[in-house]
Amino acid sequence: MLFNSFEFLLFFPVVTILYFLLPHRFRWFLLLAASCFFYMFFKPIYILILFFTIVIDYYAGILIENSETKKKKKFYLLWSLVANIGVLAIFKYYNFFNDNITSLSEALGYQNHIPYLTILLPIGLSFHTFQAMSYTIEVYRGHQKAERHFGIYALYVMFYPQLVAGPIERPQNVLHQFHEKHYFDYDRVTSGLKLMAWGLFKKVVIADRLAIMVNEVYNNPTHYEGIPLILATVFFAIQIYCDFSGYSDIAIGSAQVMGFTLMRNFNRPYFSKNIKEFWGRWHISLSTWFRDYLYIPLGGNRVPKWRWYYNIFIVFLVSGFWHGASWTFIIWGSLHGFYQVFGQITGKSRDRIVDAIGLKKLPGLYKIIQIGTTFVLVCLAWVFFRANSLSDAWYITTHMFTGFSQSLDLIVHNGFVRQRYLFLDQTKEIFLLSFVVISILILIELFQRNRSLRLEVKKYPFPMRLVFYNIIILSILLLGSFSEAEFIYFQF
């Protein structure tokens, strides 16, 4: 079920009302049943994969805790990790590896006889697999007690708000909340609803509107060069942010309505001054997952320098691969790894240059340049993330800054070309409207630097708040795109 669907508009209030009406001891069952129903709306049969990993990890957790020797604990942890990674490998990466083996064999003059699997990738597989893995690892590390209530453990993996696209939670943060009794609290419920409304605004008014233009260009990149390629790439950067952070806001907001606290997943990432900071603000639940379960076990920064750079690069390479079984994602991850390592190596020299030209005396300008540079680097990497193939990505990166005079001439003199190449096949009004909503997003993000918009709104009397609620709901109804668009991150 999609958060931006008519079905969810009915599902959410029904589940929430039943949740508060039911006695506490039955609530876990309601949430588990609702989560199963929510997931089965996509493809019912795939719930069996979830059940498989849930059963394995549930018993693995208990066996790890009950084992007396470290060797045994490790054995059961490995058992759980192999099961989880095995499921990922089969459903997500099998055909990718098979494709590459085929290409390699052909190049060497052999034939590959390994059969292809004609299966669809289960929705949100990477998210709930990672969440399940964090449980057994934390039990192994002794940071979390093994959960003995099977239903509650299943709910930890399947909790519907964050089941298909995160945030990827940790057991220490969430598991105990399923045991606690939550009471109806007007302020908390309305605060959650406001966050949901803002998330929906970001998704349907900004992300899905921009998606129409981005798809036009990225699905036919060779039809364009210069301005449209740049515009589409910048629009994609905004689209993916609003799409994913919109999802996270709806997830966190809907959980909050029922009394659950989920971790923050985005913190105004496009205001980052460097790539390292960007990753501290973008998809926080995933980057901290990689930090805790990959980067630190690899040795983190407490190793020789070359090894540290290697650790950083590997983490980003794996992160790219986590996003998708395609070379475009691997290049995207590697680019970010390269940015980070390059940033570390050149950090001191860049500081000296900035000092020498006196830029530090103008901190405001320096900050703008840093934010701008980071945004440009992130956008260049997004090209590989969004492009349908490596050749498309290559075409886009090599044609972004060409054909300006020719395009400008056509844009000025021909209305048809203007609409197609400048307005990306939209009307002038809809194209300009995109800038209006992006400006609103930037203003609100700036406002939220030290303050919470929800808390600020709460200070006003109800009639004033009513106007605010009307504006956001009417914007969604009048400006939103409702073309059954899934959230981008569902495919991961």
Added chain:
Amino acid sequence: MKKLLFRISAVLVTCAIAYFVIIYVASLTGFANWLPNGKYTTGKGYYTLSRFREIDKFSNIDVLFLGSSQVYRGFDTRQFEQKGLKAFNLGTSAQSPYNSYFLLQEYLPKLKPKYIVLDLYWHMMTKEDVTESTVDLVSNHELTDNIVDMALTTHDYTIISSLISNFVSRVHTPLTKVREKKLPKEVYISGGFVESTVPEAELAMTNPKKAYQFRNLDSKLKEPSEFQLNYLEKIIALCKQNNTKLVLVLLPVTKEYKNNLTNYNDYTNYISTISKKNNVPFIDYNTRKGLSLSSSEDFLDKNHLSPSGASKLDQFVYEDLTSLGIKESSISSL
């Protein structure tokens, strides 16, 4: 809980009121273009309004043409009139079989055509998104049961919202009072044809310069969508029920465009299979023997005919309809 329910109700009621007020004010002030979900294109289509205003004057016609913009630029009804066939061109922008089906529901009983010529241009057969064409029809047609059904059947919020916008905007400006926007170098011809007034010599000069059009040539056609195929089947069944003969056609595109398509034959074979299965004739005017069209003079762009192109095409269409028996059926009905 009571407080929350009361406040949610207050928000919903005020939103509903504000929604209608905004749409009404937007339609009064011309601000509707800024509301992607409150839009209507009344009087701003390619003479869709004129076509619907005129159609009520027609009845018991010989041939009705249906399809997208290629149709209203390809079938010049005057040519058929001259040869004794009463024709109406009901082509509208981006009209797909989905739209044609509802238009037929509306007009088959009134027009009682003997023959229906339905164009199956691939872009219309492969598309799932019918927003553009449906908003055009909802905006320029009276909101009859069939048109409202068409809008609601899509389950598309933008279209349903457009239906509401049209309903609200007609409170102050009924459709009869709307002035249709005249397009430069385009004239509406009685019977539904849209004639370009760009001289052929000018076309011959400007067409080769339209390099951007030839950069955007498709190379591979998608498969027809299940959604559109379903409505094509419904059209075939509706015509059979009403004893109206249906002819499926593919109107010509420029040679450059056709030759660039690597799977053109797959598409036409697909349509041929449907045609044979349902015993409905199918004529592909891209491969029709004898029909020779010049890309620079007989086309306005890669896929729309100029008046000279339409004139050449219509000779062949007339011959084909005659060979299918349209004349005999006209005489026998007298």
